[in-house]
Amino acid sequence: MTIPPHPLVTAARRLAADVLAPRAERVDQDGMPASSVEAVKRSGLLGIAAPVAYGGSAAPAAVVRETAEILAGACCSTWFVQTQHHTPVTTLAKCDLPVRERLLGPLARGELLSGVAYAQLRAHPRVPVRVTRERGGWRFDGRIPWYTGWGLNDVMLLAGVTDADEALFAFTEAREQPGLRPSPPMRLAALTASRTVSLELDGLWLPEDAVALRTPYASWAVTDRPKNTNASPAVFGVTAAAIGLLEDDPSAKETAGALRARLDAVRRQAYDLADHPVPTELIEERLACKTRAYDVMRAATTAAVVAGGGRAMDVRSPAQRLAREGMFLLVQGQTAQVRAAHLGSLGSPGPLSR
Incomplete structure (x- = not known):
């Protein structure tokens, strides 16, 4: 059934x-x-x-x-x-x-859409955003290099590090206001439509009742670090879309079938690992699976461009868009640990060079 x-x-x-x-x-x-x-x-x-x-x-x-x-x-x-x-x-x-x-x-309920501004916490012990006590609330100073959804979001969850080495998260409206100034939207190789900006914080004051989380940085990092070792579902979504283009092309059906089998295998392994009850375990296996997912995505989006031929050089080509989106996903949420694992995989000898 x-x-x-x-x-x-x-x-x-x-x-x-x-x-x-x-x-x-x-x-x-x-x-x-x-x-x-x-x-x-x-x-x-x-x-x-x-x-x-x-x-x-x-x-x-x-x-x-x-x-x-x-x-x-x-x-x-x-x-x-x-x-x-x-x-x-x-x-x-x-x-x-x-x-x-x-x-x-x-x-x-979807009445409000929220963005996030906390990736800078991963730069620790460097502190791009410092949070200090002021007037019964909290003052934010520093720079957020990436904030997505500017002009689309209603609110944002903003994070910084206190003098007591705590990670502090608080909500504010996603708009220019005293102490918060956005850059113009960035022109990116992919996902420019996401309206990503940088934010300058110069004395942004938020009240105590805006705080959603205040915890020692070390405690927050323990739960945050393993998250990006898992393969992203978005990688599988873009890969599947590229394979779909190949399946619609009679000359690429065999390639599509082989890539679909690879996608199914790595996706199954990735989600088995994601469902493991202890997220801080099997880190090497998670990283290896993540890099294999990248390999399949790169192969699928490249194949879609190859099958599209010269038409794929048109910026309006779905194949080219998917290839650029795939490039973006290679670095989205990237940490030093993920970068090292991916570079190590790319630098390893392939089967033809052994």
């Missing part, structure tokens, strides 16, 4: 087919329209991991991964903007501070 897909998987497929995929080339070149953001908000997907009591779905991890694959394969820019939202939601779901009651419901 065939088990019907989870309702959120069905919603993701509908959103991808009706809105994201038909607009993907235009979004890539011209930017993301507000109507795409509104469609994501209406889809129910922004509450996929949120508690049911707050309007979310508390969906299983397998459903979260499948919907991410679908969105990334349809329009990686839209996937990237909305994926930022899920960290603020899970942060609020785990906290018992006043900000939870104020924001978790609107975020879970």
